[in-house]
Amino acid sequence: MGFLSAIGRTTLGFLEALGKITLFTFMALSHCLRPPFYLRHIGRQMVEIGYYSLPVVGLTAVFTGMVLALQSYSGFSRFNAESAIATVVVLSITRELGPVLGGLMVAGRIGAAMAAELGTMRVTEQVDALTTLSTNPFKYLVAPRLIAGTAMLPLLVLVADIIGVFGGYLVAVYRLDFNASTYINSTWQYLEFMDVVSGLVKAACFGFVISLMGCYHGYNSRGGAQGVGAATTNAVVSASIMILVLNYLLTGIFFS
Amino acid sequence: MSLESSGNGAAGAPKISLRGVKKAFGPKVVLNGIDLDVMPGESLVIIGGSGTGKSVLLKCILGLLEPDAGRIFIDGEETTHLHGREREAVLRKFGMLFQGAALFDSLPVWENVGFGLIQGQGVGRREARERAIATLGAVGLAPEVADLFPSELSGGMQKRVGLARAICTRPDIIFFDEPTTGLDPIMSDVINDLIVQCVKDLGATALSITHDMASARKISDRIAMLHKGQLVWVGPTAEIDRSGNAFVDQFIHGRADGPIQMQIRAF
Ligand SMILES: Nc1ncnc2c1ncn2[C@@H]1O[C@H](COP(=O)(O)OP(=O)(O)O)[C@@H](O)[C@H]1O
Ligand SMILES: [Mg+2]
Secondary structure, three states: OHHHHHHHHHHHHHHHHHHHHHHHHHHHHHHHHOOOOOHHHHHHHHHHHHHOOHHHHHHHHHHHHHHHHHHHHHHHHHHOOHHHHHHHHHHHHHHHHHHHHHHHHHHHHHHHHHHHHHHHHHHOOHHHHHHHOOOOHHHHHHHHHHHHHHHHHHHHHHHHHHHHHHHHHHHHHHHOOOOHHHHHHHHHHOOOHHHHHHHHHHHHHHHHHHHHHHHHHHHOOOOHHHHHHHHHHHHHHHHHHHHHHHHHHHHHHHOO | OOOOOOOOOOOOOOOEEEEEEEEEEOOEEEEEEEEEEEOOOOEEEEEOOOOOOHHHHHHHHHOOOOOOEEEEEEOOEEOOOOOHHHHHHHHOOEEEEOOOOOOOOOOOHHHHHOHHHHHHHOOOHHHHHHHHHHHHHHOOOOHHHHHOOHHHOOHHHHHHHHHHHHHOOOOOEEEEEOOOOOOOHHHHHHHHHHHHHHHHHHOOEEEEEOOOHHHHHHHOOEEEEEEOOEEEEEEEHHHHHHOOOHHHHHHHHOOOOOOOOOOOOOO
16 A cells, blocks of 8 residues: 555656646746847856856767767777768767767756756745846746757757867877878768757757756755755756657657 | 824725735645735834744735735735736835845846836836935945945845845835844844835835834834734734733743743644
8 A cells, every 4th residue: 555655646746746847838938938038138148058068068079079989990890890980970979979968968067057046046035036026037037048048059069069070080080090081071971961950959959958947946946055955956867867858759750 | 903003194095905814835824814904104013923924924915925815905906816917017016125135146236226127117227227326325335335246245234235125116115024133233223224214205105024122113103913823913013012912012022931832843
């Protein structure tokens, strides 16, 4: 009996959270679309998300590209397929690793920051103060973050794609003694427009999810510093899991 | 319990009116049927122990929390379940000083003070800055403070900035949630004087919360005492020492023994 009721309680809790998140999403989206728009805040968030995440995302991308080249070389040389390395690197980066690893790094950086900032504002009554000053917290706090997250992640991932491919190139040419122009040619040869676009669409979805989770957990945090800490953890964990699940679903849609 | 007040607008319809307001959080009943009228231009102070629901009462009136039962009227119009634009319109009448000041720590002081002007009334940033600095002057802060951030201010200065933010839009109704808690006695008195001065200048209706009796005596025309979710006594400030109410007597003399049993545990 205890076992069954535990399952029931968990299921109900899960459904309740799902309902709350859905409601929050619709509220937030409706505020993204209706004026007033806080352009100043959207701009500030874009800089925060896009510009200041560049080092982290760039570093992740360059090492991923380098490792990919090394790994595929040691694997592919077993059946004399070294010429496929450039293609493997560029396809893996643009279709999967750029968006997913970039998304996960940004989830750690931005999702946590948003949850901590909104959570602190919630527990110190700053969110209530906004409301009493006739400003809708959804419009003022949540909408700019959602818009900026969704808009900036594709740009970040585009940069990551380029840096990642460049990392692969560096290893291939300077460590594995590939011919530079041959490598560049085979990088372009099998790359399709859709590979890059699918990655960027994924990135936009991840950006939305990261901001959504950061805002949702921050906005609903309760009970002082501890509550803010929990909100931060929950934001990062839930955003990361949703990125992985969404990635599978989107890949299924794009390449089925 | 009389409704007369020494304020200037005792006659006529009440500014704020509560009827049977109830609010519970899960099993914990915080407000259990509150009836209260606040007249235009009067200053009412609600006293009561910590955790008796004083802040919850203010938040219900502001619409930050929705009461489970009962009705709330502002200027004779029911506002109990308003949302969205209608709520925003009602809130334009209000200024609120929060318990912890609740300043926006990402904005400089002047933008905090002018926030209601910029966001709520569409005043330009330049003009808002000038009016914010003027309001800072009214609460005794120098113009240099305007460009500091809230984290750079002492507790007393934060309270003053919070006060300036509450009055900058020249609201009809001002709420003060524990304006003197955490301040030394001298700074408390400075804040009390500022509150009295500002409320008088604006001709506003004031509803304050405190458990500091010196402050309550100084800023109020009438006092109401909240205990166990109900108002156990409401009367003019002058009569508080001869209220004949055991709860009030115990509270104003700060005695541990009496009808009020401090709850050691939350439930
Ligand atoms: N949002 C909330 N959720 C749950 N409980 C709350 C909430 N706000 C206040 N309470 C509870 O209501 C009671 C009254 O709180 P409050 O009005 O802040 O007391 P005070 O009279 O000291 O201002 C407290 O016990 C508090 O735990
Ligand atoms: Mg309180």
